[in-house]
Amino acid sequence: MTVPDKVVVVGAGLAGLRTVEELRARGFAGAVTMIGAEQSPPYDRPPLSKKLMTGELDDTSLRADLDSLGAEVLLGQTATGLRPGTLSTEAGEHDFDALVLATGATPIRLPGPGSQHVLRTIDDALKLRALLVPGTRLCIVGAGWIGAELATAGVQRGCAVSVVEAARAPVAVAVGPEVGAVMAPWYAEAGVDLRLGEKVAAIEDGGVRLANGERLAAEVVVTAVGVRPAVDWLAGSGVELDNGVTVDGKLRSSMPGVYAAGDCASFWSARYGRRLRFEHWDVALHAPEVVAAGLLGACAEYDPVPYFWSEQFGRMVQYVGWHGGADQLIWRGNPQQDAKWAACWLAGGRLMAALTVSMPRDLLQARRLIESGAAVDPARLADPGVAVRDRAA
Ligand SMILES: Cc1cc2nc3c(=O)[nH]c(=O)nc-3n(C[C@H](O)[C@H](O)[C@H](O)COP(=O)(O)OP(=O)(O)OC[C@H]3O[C@@H](n4cnc5c(N)ncnc54)[C@H](O)[C@@H]3O)c2cc1C
Numbered sequence: 001m002t003v004p005d006k007v008v009v010v011g012a013g014l015a016g017l018r019t020v021e022e023l024r025a026r027g028f029a030g031a032v033t034m035i036g037a038e039q040s041p042p043y044d045r046p047p048l049s050k051k052l053m054t055g056e057l058d059d060t061s062l063r064a065d066l067d068s069l070g071a072e073v074l075l076g077q078t079a080t081g082l083r084p085g086t087l088s089t090e091a092g093e094h095d096f097d098a099l100v101l102a103t104g105a106t107p108i109r110l111p112g113p114g115s116q117h118v119l120r121t122i123d124d125a126l127k128l129r130a131l132l133v134p135g136t137r138l139c140i141v142g143a144g145w146i147g148a149e150l151a152t153a154g155v156q157r158g159c160a161v162s163v164v165e166a167a168r169a170p171v172a173v174a175v176g177p178e179v180g181a182v183m184a185p186w187y188a189e190a191g192v193d194l195r196l197g198e199k200v201a202a203i204e205d206g207g208v209r210l211a212n213g214e215r216l217a218a219e220v221v222v223t224a225v226g227v228r229p230a231v232d233w234l235a236g237s238g239v240e241l242d243n244g245v246t247v248d249g250k251l252r253s254s255m256p257g258v259y260a261a262g263d264c265a266s267f268w269s270a271r272y273g274r275r276l277r278f279e280h281w282d283v284a285l286h287a288p289e290v291v292a293a294g295l296l297g298a299c300a301e302y303d304p305v306p307y308f309w310s311e312q313f314g315r316m317v318q319y320v321g322w323h324g325g326a327d328q329l330i331w332r333g334n335p336q337q338d339a340k341w342a343a344c345w346l347a348g349g350r351l352m353a354a355l356t357v358s359m360p361r362d363l364l365q366a367r368r369l370i371e372s373g374a375a376v377d378p379a380r381l382a383d384p385g386v387a388v389r390d391r392a393a
Pocket of ligand 1: 014016035037038045048077078080102104233279282284308309
């Protein structure tokens with residue numbers, strides 16, 4: 001394989017920046033151009049719904065020394081099309097030997113004429129934060145991770161917060177209804193009005209209209225019902241798309257010389273025997289190592305035990321692994337009584353995934369256990385008095 005002379009990276013978020021950093025760290029001396037639609041230099045998104053929203057932080061910049069990376073950084077430019085060897089943007093065309101797609105994801109909006117906020121960019125976050133003043137009625141549509149974090153921040157800022165969720169439990173899409181259900185009481189304890197099993201039909205002026213006809217009044221409505229990979233602009237380009245850019249275990253797309261990483265990439269996982277796409281910070285951080293290695297001719301595979309965290313209602317929630325295909329759910333501790341507990345998913349007697357609440361050490365040990373593929377004794381795993389690493393079958 002020939003090492004490229006010129007690499008173009010589309011998307012100036014975490015995955016885009018990490019790609020440039022990794023290329024340089026591995027000694028790539030060729031030309032690198034990073035093109036991003038936002039005006040802001042790369043910044044971190046997780047604090048947008050946490051410390052930035054509560055007012056403890058104003059700046060989440062990744063503080064990369066872009067000059068020392070020797071990259072051409074073009075901000076405020078949106079890529080609009082691709083053909084082999086050439087990327088089109090609103091501002092012109094860029095030829096490349098290799099291209100890295102790192103365009104992330106775009107929030108889904110709901111129908112209706114009313115004003116609705118979403119939370120993806122720093123501009124979204126600062127605009128929203130300015131409205132969260134004491135007494136504001138804040139209605140959040142969606143009790144997913146971001147909905148829960150926003151509700152936490154809204155309460156902290158003195159707002160009257162309601163959350164409307166179509167499923168029967170919070171974060172049910174991510175962790176299933178059984179585990180999601182034990183998080184539902186957190187909302188009421190924090191003073192949040194959580195409405196489960198209710199669909200929003202439309203965002204209207206001054207609130208939301210539920211599918212059952214009821215109207216919920218709110219000065220501020222935030223739609224937090226998920227995102228879609230930002231890949232529409234690639235339709236018809238020849239790059240295969242299926243819930244994101246389809247890439248193999250080396251993060252190579254169907255078009256030679258074109259790679260993808262981060263939220264926009266649906267990669268083949270040999271570990272799980274299927275294609276997966278995650279919206280995890282950790283993936284955007286590490287997948288670019290594999291992209292850079294591949295571009296420089298090394299043989300690297302991306303096959304992580306995925307990791308995600310969320311900070312909500314004073315708790316640190318962490319999830320490691322992937323529980324698709326699990327056949328057993330084990331509780332470690334009692335989620336109804338204990339402040340700290342974990343849910344562990346097993347398949348064939350091996351740990352597949354774990355969700356921990358305020359137990360970072362268990363999370364780390366669970367990650368190692370998942371990586372090892374060792375058999376576990378469910379009774380020992382269920383006992384919080386036995387360290388996760390000592391749960392051998
Ligand atoms: C509010 C919030 C809180 C989060 N909290 C957590 C958390 O607690 N834990 C966790 O693990 N993860 C969290 N995440 C997810 C994590 O931030 C993402 O997984 C990560 O940012 C993905 O990085 P990325 O580089 O793939 O995409 P992005 O960060 O989305 O960057 C993609 C960039 O590409 C640009 N772009 C898109 N289309 C084009 C185009 N056509 N041309 C040029 N540029 C384009 C976008 O404008 C964007 O700047 C959170 C996300 C949000 C929004």
